[in-house]
Amino acid sequence: MALDGKVAIVTGSGRGLGLAYAAELARQGAAVVINDVDAQTAADAVSSIEAAGGRAVAVVAPVGSTETAKALVAAAVENYGRLDILVTNAGVLRDTVLWKMSDDDFDTVINVHLRGTFTAVREAVLQMREQNSGGRIICIGSPTGQRGNFGQTNYSAAKAGIVGMVRTWALELKRAGITANAVIPVAATAMTATVPYFAAAVEADAAGEAMPAFFRHDLGFGTSDDVAGLVAYLASDAAADVTGQAIGVGGDRLQLWSHPEAVVTAYHDGGWSTEALEESFPVEFGSQLQTVGEKFPPLPDDLQRPAPTA
Template identity: 70%
Template sequence: MLLEGKTAIVTGSGAGLGLAYAQELARHGAAVVVNDVDAEAAESAVASIRSEGGRAAACVAPVGSTEAAEQLVSTAVEEFGGLDILVTNAGILRDRSLLKMTDEDFDAVIGVHLRGTFTAVRAAFAHFKSHQVPGRIICIGSPTGQRGTFGQTNYAAAKAGIVGMVRTWALEMRRSEVCVNAVIPVAATAMTKTVPYFQKAVEADDRGEPMPDFFRKTLGFGTADDVAGLVAFLASDDAAEITGQVIGAGGDRLQVWNHPQAAAEALHAGGWDVEALQGEGRRLIEEHLQTVGEKLPELPAELRPEQG
């Protein structure tokens, strides 16, 4: 099996995308530490893995603190004898537009997503390095972190920050042969279920039917299982040459995101003072303005949400 003999931690895996990742890793032979703040959800996830012949144990802890990160690693070592794979998936939402967002809203999301990723990766890498394990780290990003979304200042900052950390860690971990990548899922979640645009896709999924091709192909939007395969692949020995990358998955689509680079450049003798910027500089900038946010195509008539 692809991950036979490996042990994985998946944060925030009591339900949703995290559960799909944990189940897929177990399906390919990995023992999995399921993490969630909800003990009942964590135990249910463990039971679902064991019922399919997999190995799993629960670690109930809110990610973010150093103590929680060390508890995750300790659980993997105590229950299964080591650690090979970390998937940082845990997250929360506190969506509000900028003037309505409180300090508490901002800090809570940053604490779980950004600090939770940082502390968990630091603890896992310490184990990998001290035990000479060529580990695999998969950090879950978001299209919001790549492009921005109205009302998600905190979430966008956290997800963009995760990608920045992944690129830095790829440099720092290369000598230890540890691979670290970011995955950008585009899938039905509790959040997308409330968005009318995705109504027909979610309804099809709830009925156990394939989503319409418009969603799966045009949008690259699918189910949690459509993303889980990428997570399992990046966790495997087959992905030993892949690190520092940002890879999207959703529906029938796989994407490799480029690293930010200049869209245009020009030189001005003596530097760019205000007068130069008012002329040549302004023209350069305005001719290369970049898009902001995700621009979704118009839904075909048959896929538009029902009124009333």
Template identity: 80%
Template sequence: MALDGKTAIVTGSGRGLGLAYARELARQGAAVVVNDVDQAVADEAVAVIKADGGRAVAVVAPVGSTETAKALVAAAVENFGGLDILVTNAGVLRDKSLLKMTDEDFDLVINVHLRGTFTCVREAYAYFKENNVAGRIITIGSPTGQRGNFGQTNYAAAKAGIVGMVRTWALEMKKAGVTANAVIPVAATAMTKTVPYFAAAVEAEERGEAMPAFFRKELGFGTAEDVAGLIAFLASEDAAGITGQAIGVGGDRLQLWSHPEAVSTEYRDGGWTYQDLAAEFPFAGSLQGVGEKFPPLPEELQPQTADSK
């Protein structure tokens, strides 16, 4: 198995995507430190991994603080003798449009996603450097962080910030042989279950059936297990040369996201005055789009309403 003898921490791994990541890492041979804020959920995740034949322990604590980050690394070292892999998956949502979003809504999401990623990565990297471990840092981004989404100021800021940190960490960690990458998953979760557009895909998964090809191929939308293979790959020696990347995965689709680059450049002798720009803004025909744009659902996949039944 690719990860025999390795130890991984997966934050927010009691259920959903995080649990899928933890189970796949364990299937590939890694011992796993599971993390959740609910003791019963964390215990059940550990039991599932052990039933699969894997090794796991749980740390029940909210991600964000340095204390939790230290506890996670300590659990890996004390229970399994070291640490090789960190997956920062923990997150919460507090979706509201800008004028309705409170300070508390903003701060909570930033603390768990952005600060939690920072504190956990800092602690893991300190262990890697001190013990000469060519470790793996795998963070979790989102299409919202790449393109924005209505009602998600806090989440978009956190996820964009995570990818920005990954680019910086790839530079800082290179000499130590540590890689840092961001995964951009698109999968059925508790959140997507409430979105009518994805109803046919989610209902198929709940029935134990394959999702319609429209979702898996055209949208790159699939199950949590569809994402887990990329997590395990990036944690392995086979991915030693991959760092500083944002890689999207979902359904049958794999994507490499570009880093921000200038898409058009113009020069003007003497610089650009207000009058120059007002007379002719040179990029008027090439402004960049925002938000995710989904194609229309095929008729057979349209959500059923009371009138259409």
């Protein structure tokens, strides 16, 4: 198996995407530290991995604090003797439009997603550097962090920040043989289950049936298990040369996201005054302005569902 002898931490892994990542890492031979805020959920996750022949222990604590990050690394070292892989997946949502978003809405999401990623990675890297045997940092991003999404100021800021940190860590950790990558999943979750556009896919998944090809192929929208393979690949020795990347995965689709690059460059002798911009900006840049948000194609007639009634 690809990860025999490796030890992994997966934050937010009691259920959903996080549990799928942890289960696949265990299936590939890694011992796993499960993390969740609910003790029973964490215990059930450990039991499911052990029932499948894997090894797992749990740390019940909310991510964000340095104390939790230290506890996660300590659990890996005390139970399995080392740490090789960290997957930062824990997250919460507090969605609302900008003018209704409270300080607590913003701070809670930033603390769990962005600070929780930072503190966990910092403690993991301290252990990996001490071991002097390399390591794998895999941070979970989102299409929202890449393109924005209505009502998710806090979440888009956190997920964009995660990708920015990953690019920096890829530079800082290269000499230590530690890779850092971001995974951008598109999958059926508790959040997408409430979106009418995805109803046919969510219904099929809940019934244990294959999702329609439109979702899996055209949209790259699939199950949690569809994402787990990429996480395990990036954790393996086969991906030793892959670092600093943002990689999208969902359904049958795999994507390599570009880093931000200038799409148009123009020059004006003496600099760009307001008057020069008024004259030249529409000509030089108007046709190249970048889109924001996700743009989904119309659903085929056979996949449309009636709008929910009040």
